[in-house]
Amino acid sequence: MQVRQITLEGQQNYDSAGGAFPLIYSALVTPTSDPSHSANQLADTVVSAKRWIAENRESLIQALAQHGAVLFRGFGIRTDLEFDELIGTFELPNFTYQESLSNAVRRNRTERVFTANEAPPSVSIFLHHEMAQTPVYPSKLFFFCEHAEMTGGATPLCRSDVLLAKLLEVRPHFVAACERLGVRYSNTMPYEDDLASGQGRSWRSTLSVADAAAAEEKLTGLGYSWQWQEDGQSLRVTTPCLPAVRALEDGRKVFFNQLIAAFRGWKDARNSAEKSISFGDGSVIDSADMAVAIALADELSFDIQWQAGDFALVDNFLVMHGRRPFEGERRVLASLVG
Numbered sequence: 001m002q003v004r005q006i007t008l009e010g011q012q013n014y015d016s017a018g019g020a021f022p023l024i025y026s027a028l029v030t031p032t033s034d035p036s037h038s039a040n041q042l043a044d045t046v047v048s049a050k051r052w053i054a055e056n057r058e059s060l061i062q063a064l065a066q067h068g069a070v071l072f073r074g075f076g077i078r079t080d081l082e083f084d085e086l087i088g089t090f091e092l093p094n095f096t097y098q099e100s101l102s103n104a105v106r107r108n109r110t111e112r113v114f115t116a117n118e119a120p121p122s123v124s125i126f127l128h129h130e131m132a133q134t135p136v137y138p139s140k141l142f143f144f145c146e147h148a149e150m151t152g153g154a155t156p157l158c159r160s161d162v163l164l165a166k167l168l169e170v171r172p173h174f175v176a177a178c179e180r181l182g183v184r185y186s187n188t189m190p191y192e193d194d195l196a197s198g199q200g201r202s203w204r205s206t207l208s209v210a211d212a213a214a215a216e217e218k219l220t221g222l223g224y225s226w227q228w229q230e231d232g233q234s235l236r237v238t239t240p241c242l243p244a245v246r247a248l249e250d251g252r253k254v255f256f257n258q259l260i261a262a263f264r265g266w267k268d269a270r271n272s273a274e275k276s277i278s279f280g281d282g283s284v285i286d287s288a289d290m291a292v293a294i295a296l297a298d299e300l301s302f303d304i305q306w307q308a309g310d311f312a313l314v315d316n317f318l319v320m321h322g323r324r325p326f327e328g329e330r331r332v333l334a335s336l337v338g
């Protein structure tokens, strides 16, 4: 399989911080006009794609650590099963979604492949590190676009180390407070999954429990505080103090938290943004500081404008992701790496 690096409009370039963002590879597949031929050719392409990834596995993982995200286009992947097989060739450990404390509603397709978020198309999922609002989170994410007959629906990506460096220049006190105090997140979870919300996962599913007693036991173990709500069914939880800035193994510091998504988007029938986040000591996070962080993150974002068959690998420690609203039919699947 012939593969080359390409550039796309809007791609970022950080000379002192790893070059192109994201790195983009395109496979060259020769089209054929014979339809029966075409099916066989596509199957061959998937075999070649898996072989190419297996051969370049180590350099791809290295490139991911440097660039933060790699987008693959034209590799001929069509189905959830092919996506699953392709993920297998990277030989990375799976992170099981069922056991995570994420608040998004998702549906599994295979053991490790699931729908990215079941929230309605009009809902924006704002930039976030996957599960940074919980003590347990994946190291990397795979995305795969199965179907792309939509307008909108891009996946914005933003480098958190670059964002933190810029934020430090213009809001040093805010960055210092984030580092010193950490953050707490609060979220009211429903008894049943709420498909109208981007964070509507039920407390039973989130905590993998069947009843209130088991929920309380699990939360105690995690260091959360909680409050049963007046309706007798929903559960409000607050995390222990979590870091808002983290240092990676290579020394890079990142704005690794859920502040932007929580501040902009944690609004539904049970939640409001102002009540969702605070510094670790309970003090209020200044909305003017958050507005600066949000504007900078938007400037630094690259939008993956999905084409069917695209897949991407994203370093969850280094890069935030989100989902633009859309109209039409969009199916993007995801898989998490432990």
Ligand SMILES: [Fe+2]
Pocket (backbone or CB within 6 Å): 128, 129, 130, 321
């Ligand atoms: Fe996410």
